[in-house]
Amino acid sequence: MILRVHPADDLIVALQDLSAGQIVHLEGRTWTLPEAIPAKHKFASQDFPSGHLATMYGVTVGRATQAIPAGGLIRTGNLQHHAAPCTGKQADLLWTPPDVSRWQGRTFQGFRRAHGPAGTANHWLVIPLVFCENRNVAFMREALTRALGYAQTSAYERYAQELVQAHQCGRLAENTGLPLEALPVPTPLFSNISGIKFLEHGLGCGGTRQDAIALCRLLAGYIAHPNVAGATVLSLGCQHAQVSLLEAELSRLYPQHSKPLLIFEQQKWASEQAMLTEAIRATFHGIAQAHEQGGRTTCPISDLILGVECGGSDGFSGISANPVIGHTADLLAALGGAPVLSEFPELSGVEQNLCDRCLSPELADRFLDLMRRYEDAARACGSGFDANPSPGNIRDGLITDAMKSAGAAKKGGTAPIVDVLDYGEPIRRHGGLTLYCTPGNDVESTTALAGGGCTLMLFSTGLGTPTGNPICPTLKVATHTALMQRMADILDFDTGAVITGTQSVASMGESLLDLCLATASGDYVPQAIRLGQDDFLPWKRGVSL
Template identity: 55%
Template sequence: MKQSILKVHPNDNVLVALRDLQADEIVKYEDVLYKVTEFIPAKHKFAINTLPAGANVIMYGVLVGKTQSEIPAGGLLSTKNIKHAASGFLTGEKHLNWKQPDVSNWKDKTFNGFHRADGSVGTANYWLVIPMVFCENRNVEVLQEALVKPLGYGRKKVYETQAQQLINMVKNGVSVDEVLFTEIETGTDGEKSPKVFPNVDGIKFLTHEGGCGGIRQDSVALCGLLAGYITHPNVAGATVLSLGCQNAQVSILQEEIAKRDPNFSKPLYVIDQQKTGKESVMLEQALRQTLAGLIQANQNERKPAPLNKITIGLECGGSDGFSGISANPAIGYTSDLLVALGGSVILAEFPELCGVEQNLIDRCVDESKAERFTNLIRTYAQRAEEAGSGFDMNPSPGNIKDGLITDAIKSAGAAKKGGTSPVVDVLDYPEKVTKPGLNLLCTPGNDVESTTAEVGSGANVVLFTTGLGTPTGNPIVPVVKIATNTSLYNRMSDIMDVNTGTIIEGEETIQQAGERILDYVIKVASGEVEVAAVSHGQDDFIPWKRGVSL
């Protein structure tokens, strides 16, 4: 029989509704009966016992809020009766007796990837066109228009056909109502043209709004991020457009590339517009050099590689009340499996670690890592408060509507993505992952900024959980969309890849789902499965300017 409620941790004083519960309904969990006093929507929480005003609210075994008024046993927790609260943290005792999961089923498995000179292995093979400054965005877009379809990377979309039908109706003088309601052919997406370079997955154009103005630290950080993409194992080489006078100088980019790959040998073409003169001369040079680079990139072919060459970025967005009990713990188990196999994982989104800092501090392998994490997260929180905000303002309206009513509730569930393995390194944006194991990376909670950063730090696959539905992708790395509930998976099937609603429905355990996801990751990394974000061309890229972004 399907379970109606769930107690996430033995010490919790709240229960989670796995379906809508009606007022006065009696539900059972582990042979104990509970009566709810009001309507409890699915994904929301209710009190196990009466909680007086000022009482601690415990979920995931940690403090997630304080009651603002009395909540009767069986009463709904809401933004009206509880407020965010989280425990303090200190650099403390380490708990590193990690019990590794059994990985015998994967120890001899490999994936087919693109081997690079620095020893890294890509899950894809792309060429990049990058501007050093926003002034060059238009030239990048001109190159994109000139190259994408002729090289076989474009696809005629069904929406173009639909738009043409509607435009023809307008030309024929139809009414507003006819445009709004007349049935038109839906059609299907057109097939891609044959690729000129079959071993190159695509040519990607990364426009941005940085590189000049602002503060110099922003430009240095941008150069570090761009260097992370250029040296990324999924990238064969790059064409870089520079105006010449911007803060983000090419020399800074070259320094950042050298930090990440001292023996950098990929083809890299840098064009300075103020030196070349006429735009036509610059663009012709860029076209010639890009095509020359693509010829070199096409010489790469997929070959077997050990699973320890996979680096997974962990992300969540459009979270709901099931995120922390289905999808996030599932990919947490996937993370533990990969770490046990010698791979790397990245847990980011520092505003969404509020309330679980002590757990992560205790898992750091040494004092220096614990101190760096403490300093980074405290500094970030302080800057948010100075700007008149704070981590407690992180949950979005969608989060709150679906039961994540305090930042600590959201964070405790979000942190489950990191599994249980030791923290081997703590990185500040946009530093590169260099150690196998669980890495903490300082980024905002913003989906695209954080995903952009994780890829810049070396993630060659991203696992992205969502309970409400979000299309976020990345230009060079497959972003696997994991639904927390079956309703979402079915409703938005065109952008979802994996369903973990099976956990909520009792069809499989967290461990079984985590194992299934690892098998899926291997197929994605080998190019056997194209995830929805890639097939839709969802190329989201937003550099973080180190301001207050929650």
């Protein structure tokens, strides 16, 4: 009915709706609630004077702006964001890895690469260097996807066709309740190629040179990604994001890159038609050659790079889905893999714990420097990390950014932090957690995680989020069973048993790792892939000029 997450907490979580006047018990204490407490929300365990620092997950998550009685509901009107200060690495981490004997010797069926870790998929990319080329990218998508057998007719398209037929027959079509299932996908011409992905975006010109470099760095990460067989790049020619910038970032960050890379610059061609017909022809032959390289083969678990993400978070996220994901991350780290935690605005308030987990003071200092520079930039725009929680977050119990962050950080488990990276940098170190600087925006963050090299993603949600990535399989993890039942068409894994107490975080984390391995092998297809959720949104850090 109610839960204290950490022994030091003075905020108590309602696991179900509680009514005004209801008497609740926990750990030998009794409260008569002065007001209703909705499920996922918190109440004060004692009388809070104004200025009291509230604690949850064992850390400071807010400051009372007025007196709150014991049992009183915590809301935005009586608690504001406040986080404890951080002074860099102050303690050494003593980590006991979880037992991974069950997975020793286990492998997955992936795509081996000449250099670096194996992929969990094998895509061909078509990428514009500037938004001016989005139209041409769309032409290539229209020309290639159905012809090569990667397109499917959706139930929505079938329904629209029924509406047209009814209209042509002079009758008004009714909602017949057609099942919204896609028709079977045609057999691809090139079975060893997972698909062709088209990464449209709105950047490449009109911004700062720094944004152009950041975009080229991100696109270089996608081109060199373990899940990518080759790429076609369309450039206009006059934009900030020059071909030479892309080639420089590829050479600097991925010096061993040797995959096919086809580049077409429109202003060097006699006509748009001439360029596109050659781009389509060369891309077709590039895909055919990549197909001949072969399909899935046995790969070690230690090759996996696992991005952990949350979106549409609720008051259960830090109690069920995020700790479950965190345990999966710890299992993978103990097996030599590379879990990656991003969303720096959602780490505000837990900096000290993360600094103490860093392998060296230098890593901790780099983390703090990235955090402080990021928040300074937000404050320069008249905002700050405290503005991170969305209306949906707040409505479902995440009242302050520190409260949201303390639960969000649970996705990163407890393993040592072996690296701290800025946006666009390649993920290299395995056997521990990497901190990766991205926004809290779901799609900007998942886009960056894939650009850094993540070959699989776990995405927790308490409200339901239809998000995926073009090249990185993304598993959606529900925080409670009611959500899983309501939105089963977009979700993959239910951690509601943690809320009901019928399963432990550890047991569910183990099951989730098994699902990760099935996904990495192509044996399980995430809902995001079934639904074609190919979300791609580069981070624009500068201003438009």
